[in-house]
Amino acid sequence: MDKLKQNMLLKNWTKTSTIKLVTFLSACLIIVMISLSINEKSLQDSEQNIKYYKAKVLEVMQDTTVVDHKTEGVRKGSETLRIVVTTGKYKGKEVTIENYLSALFNVYAKSGTKIIVRATMYKDGPNFSIYNYDRTPILYGVILLFIIFLCAIGGKKGFMSLLGLGLTLIAVVKVLLPLLIQGFPAITTSVILIAIIIIVCFILLDGINVKTTSAAIGTIAGVMISGLFAYFVGVLGHISGFQTEEAETLLLIAGNHGMKVKNLLVCGILISALGAVMDISISIASSIHEIHEMNKKLTVLELFHSGMNIGKDAMGTMTNTIILAFTGSSLNLLLMIYSYGIPYSQLINTDTIAIEIIKSIAGSIGIVLTVPIVAYVSSYIEKRFMK
Template identity: 40%
Template sequence: MKNELIIKIVSVVVFLVLSVGVIIYANTDRPKYTITESSGVEYETARVLSVLEDNTTIDADVENVKKGSAELEVEILTGRYKGDVCKVTNYFSALYNVDVSKGDTVSVRIDTSDVNEYTISIYNYNRIPLTIGLVVVFFGVLLLLGGKQGLKAFIGLVYTVVAIIFVLLPLTLKGVSPIPLTIGIVFVTSAVCFLLIGGIQKKTIAAALGSLAGVLIAAFLGAIAAKVGGVTTFQMDEAEALLLVKSTNPIQLRGLFISGILIAAMGAVMDIAMSISSAISEVHEANSKLGFKDLFAAGMNIGRDAMGTMANTLVLAYVGGALNMMVLIYSYGVSFTQLINTDFVAIELIRAIAGSVGIIGTVPCVAAISASLMSREK
């Protein structure tokens, strides 16, 4: 028992050291925005001390939004100009409407043109407290309802976010092929999440391997569909900006489209993989005499019930994210031929279908792996 504990501790330490090493390597020579005493653009937080003049009116034609401008007196709260009190004009329009009053905090843009010479403008609402509050609420709900397992789930989520931000993004900028990189990160992060929740068990091993199989199926179908339909990263809205990035970084743009599909499908694939693996484990516990065939059949029966809702989850997530664009396209009254052949529709269709097929394909993969592991004596 003592030896097992030592092995676990050593394994965790080695894994953490490797993870930190990868993060350090990935972020070496990371692009950084630099400012000097005489130039640069900074985004800081400021407090509204008073509204000196209000020249706004209500635009009844655009759902009663404000238009015009207001003169504000603000105090800079962060950065090198902290403590300075400035006057700033806050402009209002249908697309730019940061409505604040005395005592509110805002995000401001500071443009330095010379030493101690700068101009300030209202950038947006200060959403840092909101972001922190939402994370705290999310963590509280997980801890309250999930207890110890909820805490482990939150740690797994944090690890996943860290892997994406501090490994996937910087290594992609370094020119590492995004598809195999994303597959590796998906497998490692899903394995970490499963092991945190369930420890080293047959069901967690089966769920991790099944998740990898599911995202590979999604990637394979997405790659084929993208090839046939002539869809690449260059047809996406961010293509022009990414081409500018490519001029200074050896980034491989073509694989980003498939990588996005893998990451988007990851959550739903992990969900159904763990559900089926846990269910087969419970069936095995209830009747240890069941063989591979019976356990596999039980997993498939459970999976069929979950397929529809999981597929809907992913498709509706894409529809929700693209709802504004869909309303815009619908308002033009375009023909079906024109609609179905637009880049936007093709991209969203491939994402939704490839991800959904990945979810569906996860079911037999997890059922087979779980049934095989559970039916073995050792």
């Protein structure tokens, strides 16, 4: 009997692993095919006469910078640097450049500092200037640390969630952005891509079963609710993508490629709400599944009430998370507004503040309404298919 059970478990594990592998490869294939069908270079308005290279400071020939105590110790002034380009066609080339420091542009270099230089191309050759620090090693190190922690603590599921995250980021960069620039309907394109991402991520996480099915249905519903809410509130409040800080630049791009700017705000809210809604969906679906496994005599209504009780606990922290995330991202703006003493009637009607409020509330409403949706769908599916 034990051997039969072991064979069944092995068979199920093999089947689940096969499904995950097929799903991952299929998603990769679709992304590659779409990417190959899109001419990304024609969509990117790059400055052909400007290139960027890595470089290293060999010597600080002159340093006239001083510490400005009015700007919290930021150095201001200029440096004369001798640098060597370490990548690209000018690799090994040594040049002397002036580095001007201010409160806003402050790349203070020392001997051995790794930097990024901007090369502006002229007929008589390139003119080099400092662009920024070379943060590549630090950023790659942080990413690697995250991957190690996720896989070490999360194990197999951590690795699968990492694959799902990677596919999501690649899909956004290689599929969503090019399609939006080409003028595809912003909301429709985002909804379809998000639905596919949700299904793929849940399959990679735990295969195809009642938990992932319930969570996927709830997540799609919750994200759609967030998007619909943001859209209708935006229409009523006369808020759209045209009020964002990047609107002017996006309009120039839209004139060249046919991109639709109006609904980009809703697309951003859909993507922002995705992670939190996925989190609460799988938590409730997993909890109801475990409760049903422990007591299969419970009715759909009883399972639903259990799911709601669990969801209510998670709901408060999740809504706090998403609202505080948007608040934190706007901290500098809030400080600036507060320091100017802007009256409340003006503040609440400012485009930027209105957009942040809509983002926060839309995401939170998506989370709140996801709880009963997942609780009911999961309870019904558990009783219907897991008797």
